[in-house]
Amino acid sequence: MFNLELDWDLPAKNTKHILRVRIRPQSGGPGLPLRIAIALDTSQSMGGENLQRAQEACRAVVAQLRDRDRLSLAGFSTSITPLLQSLPGGAAALQPANTAISRLTAEGVTRTDLALDWIVNALPPEAGVARVGILITDGHATTSQGLILDDTGFLIDRSQQLANLGIILNTVGLGNANNFNTAFLTDLSDKGRGSFIFADTPASLEPQLQKRLTECQAIATENTLVKLIPSNGVIIKGFCRYRPEYLPLEETAKNQLSLGAIAANVPTDLLIELEIPLGEFSEATGNKDVLSIELTAKGMTNPVRAKATINYTTSYSEAQKENKEIKNDHCCWLINLTSNELSRTDDANQQKELLEAARNNAEQAGKTDIVNQINQQLDDLEKSGKLDANRTTKLLRDSRELGGTK
8 A cells, every 4th residue: 555765864974864754655546535524613703704705615625525525514603503414425415515504604702622522523433434624713712701711731632532533633723813823723733633724814715625625535544653663772853744744743652653644645754853873883884774664554454664774884975975855854844843833932032043943944945935934024023023923824834835745
């Protein structure tokens, strides 16, 4: 089903290295049948164009469903308003979906907790399918009285529970980023092993939602895990999923990572930072074992395995043969780390340091658009002493898409 392609940033010339693990699909065939549940914020703030455009986007999703896909849809505000449950895709879905979507009105407060609970119930366990939740909101999560939640930790924990159940959670921040909590929505999607979407204008929601649906329809595996087994003395320092889009990863067990969705039509790249003790190889040259990798997923008959070896050389010219592409990927990983931190601090000095670090990495990677965005933010910071939330959120969104596809 997949091949593993391994490449290093450099031969073994120092102790710190980046290993890129490319998970390449063999067939490029169709993805799994999709079970998708969309929870749409219908609180009072969604009135007007936001709700109108969100309804149009939901209709576009229905039109894009394949016959084997199923859609559930609900509005959430002070309570949940179920509209569609496991609606089969195809031409016959359009009329009932349009009727149901037209019933949505904007009133009440933003009970994100109810939306997450509904997504779980709308996507029960089912073999051989991909289960995906999408939460669309233009505001902060609130209590039942409409007060903004100061502590959202229990909601982030809930997103982690969805991921543990095999449900991928995507979040959408709609409209002005000053009106919602970017860091919170990003945490929800990261823990849910999905994507964060920033639709900065109501009109931009539909194409972004359609793009995400296309990606979801290409999901090839459920519960994809990678086990990393380091050789003696090798230390795993960090890891992320970088391509087709960035996702920070965490261990679900010792040296085991849950990857989220793996696509059937494009490669998925992991970046792994390793510390390798050169002292053990001071007398010997040639390829040395560093890391064993094992890929498993629900529905896969046999694990896919590979062993990463690195070339130890005493040749100066050989040691300078840098893999420019992996170096650029690493720079973009660092940009994502800093853009993520940028949405979590109001300290102007720290913001300046983060932006300058991100700009340095963007310049090294040749990412001109990101450099221009950062320069604009540094100009904002110098003139007003604060950053524009829309620009900060756009930088975070665009940073996560730097890998594109290979």
